[in-house]
Amino acid sequence: MKEKIAVVTDSTAYLPAETVEKYNIHVIPLSVIIDGEVYKEGIDITTAEFYEKAKAADQFPTSSQPSPGEFVQLFEEMKEQGYTHVFSIHLSSGISGTYQNALSSGQMVEGIEVIGIDSGLSCMAQGSLAIKASELIAQGSDSQEILEALEKMLTTMDAYFLVDDLNNLQRGGRLSGAQALIGSLLQIKPILYFEDKVITLFEKVRTKKKALKRIEELLGQAVKRGEAKQAYVIHGNDPESGQKWLEVLQTNYPTVEFHLSYFGPVIGTHLGEEALGLTWASK
Numbered sequence: 001m002k003e004k005i006a007v008v009t010d011s012t013a014y015l016p017a018e019t020v021e022k023y024n025i026h027v028i029p030l031s032v033i034i035d036g037e038v039y040k041e042g043i044d045i046t047t048a049e050f051y052e053k054a055k056a057a058d059q060f061p062t063s064s065q066p067s068p069g070e071f072v073q074l075f076e077e078m079k080e081q082g083y084t085h086v087f088s089i090h091l092s093s094g095i096s097g098t099y100q101n102a103l104s105s106g107q108m109v110e111g112i113e114v115i116g117i118d119s120g121l122s123c124m125a126q127g128s129l130a131i132k133a134s135e136l137i138a139q140g141s142d143s144q145e146i147l148e149a150l151e152k153m154l155t156t157m158d159a160y161f162l163v164d165d166l167n168n169l170q171r172g173g174r175l176s177g178a179q180a181l182i183g184s185l186l187q188i189k190p191i192l193y194f195e196d197k198v199i200t201l202f203e204k205v206r207t208k209k210k211a212l213k214r215i216e217e218l219l220g221q222a223v224k225r226g227e228a229k230q231a232y233v234i235h236g237n238d239p240e241s242g243q244k245w246l247e248v249l250q251t252n253y254p255t256v257e258f259h260l261s262y263f264g265p266v267i268g269t270h271l272g273e274e275a276l277g278l279t280w281a282s283k
Contacts, residue, residue: 001040001084002086003040003084003085003142003143004082004083004085005083005084005085005086005087005133005137005142005143005146006024006026006078006083006085006086006087007023007024007025007026007086007130007133007134007137008025008027008028008074008086008087008088008102008125009026009027009028009088009090009126009129009130010025010027010028010029010030010066010088010090010091010120010126011027011028011029011030011040011041011042011090011239011264011266012030012041012090012091012096012098012123012126012264012266012267013089013122013123013124013126013127013130014123014124014127014261014262014263014264014267015027015092015124015127015130015131017064019127019131021136023130023131023135023137023138023195024121024134025047025130025131025134026078027042028066028070028071028074029041029042029043029066030064030065030066030096030098030266030268031063031064031266032045032050032061032062032063032064032265032266033061033062033063033064034053034054034057034059034061034083035057035058035059036059036179038064039110039265041264041266042111042264043267045265046228047069047237047262047264047265047268048237050265050268051107051236051237051268051273054268054269055273057176061172061265061269061270062269063265063266063269063270063276064096064097065096065098065101066098066101067101068101068104068105068108068281070104070106070158071088071101071102071105071106071126072109075105075106075109075112075114076109077085078109079109079111079112080110083112084112084113085112085113085114085115085143086106086114086115087115087117087130087133087143087146087147088102088103088106088111088114088115088116088117088149089117089119089126089129089130089133089150090102090116090117090118090119090126091119091121091122091126092118092119092120092121092122092194092197092198093118093120093197094120094194094196094197094198094199095122095197095198095199095270099116099118102116102133103116105177113143115143115147117129117133117150117174118197119154119157120154120157120194120195120197121157121159121279122267123159123232123234123261123263123267123277123279124232124259124261124279125157125159125232125263125279125281126170127232127261128230128232128279128281128283129150129153129154129157132149132150132283133146133149133150135275136149152282152283153283154229154264155280155283156222156280156281156282157223157279157280157281158193158218158227158279158280158281159193159194159278159279159280160191160192160193160202160215160218160277160278160279161191161192161234161271161275161276161277161278162187162190162191162192162208162211162212162275162276162277163190163192163236163271163275164236164272164274164275165271171250182206188204188205188206189204189205189206189207189208189210189211190202190203190204190205190211191203191204191205191211191214199270212245212276215278216248216249216252219231219249219253219256219280220252220253223255223256226282227280227281227282228253228256228280228281228282229255229256229257229280229281229282230256230257230258230259230280230281230282230283231249231253231256231257231278231279231280231281232258232259232260232261232278232279232280233245233246233258233259233260233261233276233277233278234261234262234263234275234276234278234279235260235261235262235263235274235275235276236262236263236268236271236272236273236275236279237262237263237268237273237274238273238274238275239260239262240278241274241276242260242262242276243260245276245278246258246259247262249278250263256280257283263277
């Protein structure tokens with residue numbers, strides 16, 4: 001029987017609406033909780049609304065993952081639509097249970113094979129995996145070919161980012177209190193990255209300018225290895241700074257295809273406003 005393959009990702013991929021529509025990517029939302037009110041990301045609240053509400057909130061916003069039941073319902077609907085395989089691509093299992101819920105839910109639905117992909121990252125890093133899978137489906141690739149391509153892409157993928165305030169990560173349980181304290185006392189601009197699927201300190205740099213320059217150097221090393229053909233500059237409610245950095249990078253690395261993206265509500269609860277990140281892959 002010929003395979004009919006679908007792509008599922010979660011809202012923290014922050015895919016452009018036109019991309020979701022073009023490739024018929026199914027997006028399952030995570031939620032943010034602000035002063036007791038639950039908002040499904042991208043459905044009940046926009047990114048701009050989130051940052052405004054977060055600033056006015058009495059309590060620190062938190063986030064929650066989709067339930068197994070939501071995944072089961074989605075996979076059942078896909079089975080009814082004739083899909084035989086689903087690539088379910090999610091944010092790092094080290095910072096959310098979304099990937100694990102997708103896997104366990106897939107095992108509950110008979111007649112459809114759910115192939116889980118743990119991006120080990122988030123935002124447009126995971127989004128680019130969803131796009132890659134969708135492009136390969138459009139080209140007629142089978143599930144095994146797609147899986148091999150995504151696994152290869154994952155080996156070239158990296159992401160580094162800066163936050164304006166380490167306390168957001170500390171309060172959200174995504175960075176140790178000791179690391180946050182060091183950052184506050186010394187007024188450093190720490191470069192963060194994902195290691196073994198969790199957010200950790202990569203290097204401590206004294207100024208934002210030097211930190212951005214250091215991330216540029218890391219990109220340059222990846223370009224020389226042939227591991228950076230596309231890249232996304234990601235901003236936390238600060239498109240002007242994101243665009244400015246993108247233009248610098250585009251000038252310095254003309255062989256790389258750059259795009260601008262953003263940290264939406266769920267990731268924004270942990271990184272806060274004015275965070276900046278850069279992610280890349282071989283494409």
